[in-house]
Amino acid sequence: MERGQGIFEPDALVPVQFYANFRQGSAAYPERRLMLAVLQDALECYRKYAFARDNRGRQMFLExxxxxxxxxQRWWYSFENICEILGFDAAYLRRQVEEWHARALADPQAWAQSQKLPRRRVRAR
Incomplete structure (x- = not known):
């Protein structure tokens, strides 16, 4: 092999290898927080837009x-990889999402009531 030949060739890592160090220490704390935010946003979009009638809301739900x-599992921020890194059981979360959706379909009035969040006044500092 010529000297320096491998320098400009891409390294290939699978997501599990890349995030293996996340399970140790706090070196990856910001990345873990970002992953948690991505997961939380997806779950909230699923719940919020599950019965949307407008195109934008429907698209948010479908995504x-x-x-x-x-x-x-090929990309780092896939549901599977985020759950793995954060220590969540992906299959369990999926079952919970499916059960919530089935309950919401069975009782649309209860679902509509759950969408009415109490409003709080927030004062600026």
Whole structure:
């Protein structure tokens, strides 16, 4: 091999290898917080837009649903990889999402009531 030949060739890592160090220490704390935020946003979009009638809301729901239920592990911020890194059971979370959706379909009035969040006044400092 010529000297320096491998320098400019891309390194290939699978997501599990890349994030293996996340399980130790706080060196990856910001990345873990970002992953948690991505997961939380997807779950909130799924719940909030599950019965949306407008195109934008429907699209938000479909994107969240597709991401949550995708078995793809090839990209770092996939549902599977985020759950793995954060220590969540992906199958369990999916079951909970499915059960929530079934309950919401069975009782639309209860679901509509759950969407009415109490309003709080927030004062600026």
């Amino acid at each position: 969240a649903r597709d991401w949550i239920f995708s078995p793809d």
